[in-house]
Amino acid sequence: MTKVIGFHYTLKDDDGEVLDSSRGHDPMLYLAGSGTILPALDAAISSLAVGDIKSIALPAKDAYGEINPAFKMNVKLGQFPPGTDVKPGLQFKINDEPASPMFRVVNVLGEEVFIDGNHPLAGVNLNFDVEITESRDATPDEIAHGHAHGVGGHHH
Ligand SMILES: [Zn+2]
Incomplete structure (x- = not known):
């Protein structure tokens, strides 16, 4: 069964500088396997359970690639x-x-x-601290649309 997973994240580079964070906003909500988030991050997150807190390190080649x-x-x-x-x-x-x-x-x-023309994060190793906030079966609508629907249903 395809899952919809919600998570909070803080993203840091190898120097510990915060590049991005969902803290203070709604958690990121995504349909597993849909390509909404980096595939390597998806693979690391989709096996976690609600409440799990984990650090996930992605080398640049598994994130936005090496600098070309x-x-x-x-x-x-x-x-x-x-x-x-x-x-x-x-x-x-x-x-x-x-x-x-x-x-x-x-x-x-x-x-x-x-x-x-490189992605701004090309060549950067990404270090995610994630906390899983939600994990549920995707609805038929979500699977048909290829993305997760937030609380209150459709927003697009
Ligand atoms: Zn939709």
Whole structure:
């Protein structure tokens, strides 16, 4: 039977810096095996019971992957559409292919623009502290939709 699992998490890098946390918000609720969360995290969580607290370490290769040097490149300022406010943090796609990565501007030096198409968490080992808050059988609706429905039913 497919499960719906709720959990609180705090995500830290190897330096102990908190990158993200569900604390202070509703727990994350997801349909097991749906690809909503990282598959390696799903695999580690789906065997836990309500009330379980666990630390789960995912090496970068099991999370957002290693850094791909080919996705770090220089382009010219003139390659951006006229009027674009090219500055660090700007995100854009190079083309319309669905699989094409989202690039972001890292730095601008004169006419040189340094861009990076790696996921911001590529190359980062992820350390999750999780607490399971809910574990139940998925409803037929949830299985049909491929996602979990929160308290009070449908929200989309
Ligand atoms: Zn739905």
